[in-house]
Each structure stands twice: as C-alpha cells, then as structure tokens.
Amino acid sequence: xxxxxxxxxxxxxxxxxxxxxxxxxxxxxxxxxxxxxxxxxxxxxxxxxxxxxxxxxxxxxxxxxxxxxxxxxxxxxxxxxxxxxxxxxxxxxxxxxxxxxxxxxxxxxxxxxxxxxxxxxxxxxxxxxxxxxxxxxxxxxxxxxxxxxxxxxxxxxxxxxxxxxxxxxxxxxxxxxxxxxxxxxxxxxxxxxxx
Amino acid sequence: xxxxxxxxxxxxxxxxxxxxxxxxxxxxxxxxxxxxxxxxxxxxxxxxxxxxxxxxxxxxxxxxxxxxxxxxxxxxxxxxxxxxxxxxxxxxxxxxxxxxxxxxxxxxxxxxxxxxxxxxxxxxxxxxxxxxxxxxxxxxxxxxxxxxxxxxxxxxxxxxxxxxxxxxxxxxxxxxxxxxxxxxxxxxxxxxxxxxxxxxxxxxxxxxxxxxxxxxxxxxxxxxxxxxxxxxxxxxxxxxxxxxxxxxxxxxxxxxxxxxxxxxxxxxxxxxxxxxxxxxxxxxxxxxxxxxxxxxxxxxxxxxxxxxxxxxxxxxxxxxxxxxxxxxxxxxxxxxxxxxxxxxxxxxxxxxxxxxxxxxxxxxxxxxxxxxxxxxxxxxxxxxxxxxxxxxxxxxxxxxxxxxxxxxxx
Numbered sequence: 149x150x151x152x153x154x155x156x157x158x159x160x161x162x163x164x165x166x167x168x169x170x171x172x173x174x175x176x177x178x179x180x181x182x183x184x185x186x187x188x189x190x191x192x193x194x195x196x197x198x199x200x201x202x203x204x205x206x207x208x209x210x211x212x213x214x215x216x217x218x219x220x221x222x223x224x225x226x227x228x229x230x231x232x233x234x235x236x237x238x239x240x241x242x243x244x245x246x247x248x249x250x251x252x253x254x255x256x257x258x259x260x261x262x263x264x265x266x267x268x269x270x271x272x273x274x275x276x277x278x279x280x281x282x283x284x285x286x287x288x289x290x291x292x293x294x295x296x297x298x299x300x301x302x303x304x305x306x307x308x309x310x311x312x313x314x315x316x317x318x319x320x321x322x323x324x325x326x327x328x329x330x331x332x333x334x335x336x337x338x339x340x341x342x343x
Numbered sequence: 344x345x346x347x348x349x350x351x352x353x354x355x356x357x358x359x360x361x362x363x364x365x366x367x368x369x370x371x372x373x374x375x376x377x378x379x380x381x382x383x384x385x386x387x388x389x390x391x392x393x394x395x396x397x398x399x400x401x402x403x404x405x406x407x408x409x410x411x412x413x414x415x416x417x418x419x420x421x422x423x424x425x426x427x428x429x430x431x432x433x434x435x436x437x438x439x440x441x442x443x444x445x446x447x448x449x450x451x452x453x454x455x456x457x458x459x460x461x462x463x464x465x466x467x468x469x470x471x472x473x474x475x476x477x478x479x480x481x482x483x484x485x486x487x488x489x490x491x492x493x494x495x496x497x498x499x500x501x502x503x504x505x506x507x508x509x510x511x512x513x514x515x516x517x518x519x520x521x522x523x524x525x526x527x528x529x530x531x532x533x534x535x536x537x538x539x540x541x542x543x544x545x546x547x548x549x550x551x552x553x554x555x556x557x558x559x560x561x562x563x564x565x566x567x568x569x570x571x572x573x574x575x576x577x578x579x580x581x582x583x584x585x586x587x588x589x590x591x592x593x594x595x596x597x598x599x600x601x602x603x604x605x606x607x608x609x610x611x612x613x614x615x616x617x618x619x620x621x622x623x624x625x626x627x628x629x630x631x632x633x634x635x636x637x638x639x640x641x642x643x644x645x646x647x648x649x650x651x652x653x654x655x656x657x658x659x660x661x662x663x664x665x666x667x668x669x670x671x672x673x674x675x676x677x678x679x680x681x682x683x684x685x686x687x688x689x690x691x692x693x694x695x696x697x698x699x700x701x702x703x704x705x706x707x708x709x710x711x712x713x714x715x716x717x718x719x720x721x722x723x724x725x726x727x728x729x730x731x732x733x734x735x736x737x738x739x740x741x742x743x744x745x746x747x748x749x750x751x752x753x
Contacts, residue, residue: 187526205388206384207384207385208384208385208514208516208517209385209514210384210385210387210388211385211386211387211483211484211512211514212511212512212513212514214387214485214512215484215485215511215512218485
C-alpha cells in the first residue's frame with residue numbers, strides 16, 4: 149500500500165515544498181516529511197528512514213544529499229527516480245519538471261510511479277502559480293507607470309486625463325511600442341529634466 | 344550542411360575553460376560542430392544528465408566515470424573518459440583561525456605540502472588534547488580528485504582523514520560562504536574558489552594540488568559508451584576541437600581574453616582579475632601573501648589532455664583505500680578501461696599534435712621535465728612526483744593498495 153511509504157521532500161523553497169507535500173497527502177501518503185534546510189537532513193535522515201526522496205534537480209546540494217544517504221546507509225544505492233529504464237519518456241518528463249527523486253533499491257515501479265507523477269504535477273502547478281504571480285505583478289507596475297505618466301502630461305502640457313492617455317496611446321502606436329514602455333520613458337525623461 | 348549540435352554540461356569552474364574556449368573561439372565550428380554549453384548546479388546532475396542522454400558529453404570530475412562503471416552511482420549507464428581537460432588547478436584553503444594555529448605550528452610561507460601537512464598534524468593533535476571539536480573540511484563530491492588528494496595529503500602527513508578530521512560535501516561556489524560563516528574550517532576545491540577566499544580575506548591557501556601531486560589529473564570529458572560508439576566521427580571531431588581549444592587556452596598570450604570570456608555572468612560570474620590569478624599561477628594565498636606557482640593549472644602542456652589509464656587506476660586505488668569500492672582484478676580492469684587513450688589517439692592522428700604512445704606510466708617517476716617519443720612528434724612530460732616521494736606503478740596495483748592500507752598510527 150502506498151500509505152506505508154515514508155517520503156522525504158527536500159526543498160529550500162518552502163512554498164513549493166508545501167505544495168508538493170499537500171499533493172502527496174491528498175493522494176493518501178501519510179508519512180511525508182519536508183526538510184527545507186539541507187543541514188537538517190544529516191541529523192534527521194536516520195529517524196525518517198525514507199523510502200523515497202524527492203528533490204529539485206536544480207538544488208546544488210544534491211551532491212551533499214547523496215553523501216548523507218551513503219553515510220547513513222539510509223538509501224543503500226539510491227536510484228534516481230527518473231531512471232525507469234522501461235520508460236525513458238517519464239524520465240525526460242521528470243527531469244524537465246525539475247524533479248529528481250531517489251528510491252531505495254528494489255522498490256517496485258508501480259508503487260513509485262504515482263509519487264513521481266504527483267511530484268511532477270505539483271511542481272508544474274507551482275511553476276504556473278509563480279508565472280501568474282509575476283505577470284500580475286508586472287501588470288500592476290505597468291498600470292502605475294501609466295498613471296504617473298498621465299499625471300506628468302496633465303501637469304506639464306495642461307491636458308485632461310483622457311487627452312493624456314490618448315497621447316500616450318498614439319505615441320505607442322506610432323512607435324510600435326507598448327503604452328507602458330512609453331510611459332516609463334516619459335517618467336525617466338521627466339526625472340532627468342527635474343531641477 | 345549545417346553544424347552538428349552537441350550538448351555539453353559543465354559546472355562553472357576554471358577548468359571548464361577549454362570547453363568554453365572551444366565554443367567561443369570557433370574551434371568547434373571549424374570541426375562542423377555547434378556546442379550548446381549548459382551550466383549545471385551539481386556534479387550529480389552532470390552525471391545523471393549524461394546517463395539519461397540530456398547531455399552528449401560533460402565536464403566531469405575525473406573519478407566520476409569510474410564510479411559510474413563500478414556501480415557506485417544510481418544509474419547503470421556505462422561511461423567513458425576519452426580525454427582529460429587539464430592538470431592541477433585545485434588547492435586547500437583553511438580559515439584564518441586555523442591558519443593562525445598552523446603558522447604557530449611551523450607552517451608557511453608558501454604552499455609546501457610537507458610543511459603545511461606537518462603543521463596541520465600538530466594543530467589537530469593540540470585540538471584533540473584540549474578537547475576542541477574535530478576540524479571540518481569540505482570537498483565537492485565523494486568521488487572527486489579533491490576528496491582523494493585531500494585524504495592522500497592528510498594521510499601522508501600522519502593525519503587519519505577518517506577519524507582525525509570530518510570531511511563533508513559542499514558545492515564549490517558555496518564553500519567560501521561556509522568558511523566565512525564558520526560552518527567549515529577549510530576546503531579543497533578548484534579555482535576560482537580558493538582565490539575568492541583570499542580576496543575576501545576569510546582564509547589562507549595552505550597547499551595546492553600541484554604541490555601534493557605534480558601534474559596530477561583533475562577533470563575529464565565524460566560521455567556514455569553507447570553515445571561514443573554510435574557517433575565515433577562526432578566524438579573524434581569534438582576531441583580535436585577541444586584539444587585545439589586547450590592549446591589556445593594554455594598560451595599565455597590568450598590568458599586575458601580567456602579570463603574575460605570566463606568572467607561573464609552567464610559563465611563563471613567571477614571577476615576576470617581573480618581568474619587571472621589561477622590562469623597565471625600568480626596566487627593570492629591570503630593575508631597579503633602572494634606566490635608564483637609555475638604548474639598550478641595546465642590546460643594543454645605535458646600531455647594534459649591525454650587520458651592516462653594510470654590516472655584512472657590511481658583514482659581506483661583511492662576508492663578502494665577509502666572503502667568506496669572493493670578491490671578485484673575485474674574492478675581494476677573496469678576502472679582502467681573507463682579511460683580511453685585509444686579513442687584520443689585515433690582522433691588526433693595526423694593533426695601534428697604529439698600524443699603519447701603508451702597508455703599508462705609510472706606516476707611519480709619523473710623528477711624533472713622529460714622528453715619522450717610520441718605519435719606525431721616529441722612530447723615533454725612531468726615532473727609528476729607525489730610530495731611524499733612514493734610512486735604509483737599501475738602494473739603493481741595490488742602492492743600499492745596493500746601498502747596504502749597501512750594508515751598512520753593514532
């Protein structure tokens with residue numbers, strides 16, 4: 149039963165770690181341990197005795213982690229999860245998702261695959277979330293810049309708010325650039341001209 | 344016909360220079376290749392991504408293809424090292440506090456391995472007596488030249504690396520921070536991370552790889568055996584391009600251009616002034632002391648690119664010595680066959696560049712630069728001595744391994 153597996157998630161990104169943890173718990177895995185600080189692994193590896201370790205491939209501490217496993221004999225001969233020899237496609241998918249997982253030798257593929265799938269899908273969900281957040285943030289900044297540029301035009305050229313916006317939009321269209329870019333240039337230029 | 348794309352992984356370190364130069368200076372293109380260099384964050388990633396075919400080849404720790412073939416790693420892919428990427432380049436740096444103790448125990452000036460080793464032995468003995476914790480020293484990976492040269496140096500100096508100190512793994516670029524924060528007391532790492540500690544004033548370089556074992560191997564170009572067998576022409580072209588790039592990199596006239604190329608934020612991201620230190624061997628040891636080391640890092644001279652099977656066997660002997668691998672005739676054969684001088688020689692035939700005709704040599708036998716006959720001309724090797732005066736004869740592997748099991752008395 150998958151419930152009997154002890155799963156260790158090592159990730160210095162707390163938000164991502166908790167998203168992966170939630171996914172694993174929802175999938176019925178009760179023994180999920182999350183460690184965000186790599187130095188903690190050495191101390192706790194023995195008590196956790198993980199069957200599966202999930203770690204971000206981009207984590208430069210992978211070398212350190214492998215060493216801990218070897219020292220504690222917690223994972224006798226760690227096998228990268230994406231090493232499913234019969235299925236190079238899932239290996240590629242796991243690596244693309246940035247997930248590298250280690251399982252104890254002899255752990256059967258049927259038991260491990262759902263964990264890997266879960267980790268990958270949660271990892272992707274996190275990436276999507278981060279992209280959306282970045283987009284929302286830049287959208288907000290653009291709007292602020294446009295407001296500020298309108299204010300400058302209204303003050304220096306005596307335009308109404310609508311006229312100021314129309315001027316920004318016309319300039320952007322003529323120069324084939326985004327309104328936010330024009331607004332940003334205007335703010336920069338105004339900054340330079342200030343006494 | 345377009346260029347053939349070749350994906351190569353590397354870790355941002357000085358000895359990735361020859362691969363970066365091969366791409367940037369057009370050596371790859373001249374062979375009809377387009378190098379796509381992918382910067383990686385860990386040696387485990389390098390190894391695994393070569394094994395699953397993400398990378399055609401990679402900048403690899405010299406013992407790493409051996410450990411893969413000896414079954415010490417997660418993946419079962421067979422790996423080979425058809426070329427080495429240079430000699431030397433590492434050093435051992437300790438914290439200012441440890442250096443102060445070593446200095447009082449007779450170390451310095453300079454980086455003499457004997458002197459530094461004896462001083463460190465005294466420091467360790469004194470610490471044990473007054474109940475101080477063991478010194479914690481970092482290396483970059485368990486199967487690395489760093490781990491083996493550090494342990495060799497300690498053991499030959501009368502320090503048991505298994506009990507007298509603690510050896511931990513820390514990624515190269517994190518080592519200076521770990522030293523500054525007091526989490527480790529010293530480290531053995533490749534450049535530029537010794538110079539970085541000196542520049543930041545947080546440590547002192549106490550000895551160099553070239554002082555422990557002159558002309559010793561460091562990184563290799565590693566690939567899957569399967570890939571090499573499938574694309575022999577590509578591999579040959581790569582070996583030629585990278586060898587030309589190594590020759591270019593070793594030319595003093597090109598050092599400044601090379602340092603600028605490597606300094607870029609998307610390459611090593613370390614200032615070219617610091618990189619020039621290692622390239623010229625004009626080392627900043629720390630605490631205001633500078634030292635010129637002639638053979639600190641050798642990208643091309645002294646057959647630096649030749650994958651000597653005696654190097655592979657020395658690494659294997661260290662794996663056995665420190666309990667990572669068990670010794671058998673079969674394992675020794677696996678280790679020796681991981682390095683492929685035959686492929687290197689075949690690729691360079693007719694290029695007018697001298698390549699050794701032997702596959703192995705007695706390590707530590709050359710006390711001065713020695714000319715030898717080689718395919719394609721004359722070649723000067725060595726000196727290649729170990730600091731403790733021992734020799735490694737690959738034909739007498741059993742005796743060497745047996746002799747090494749005698750560790751220093753506690």
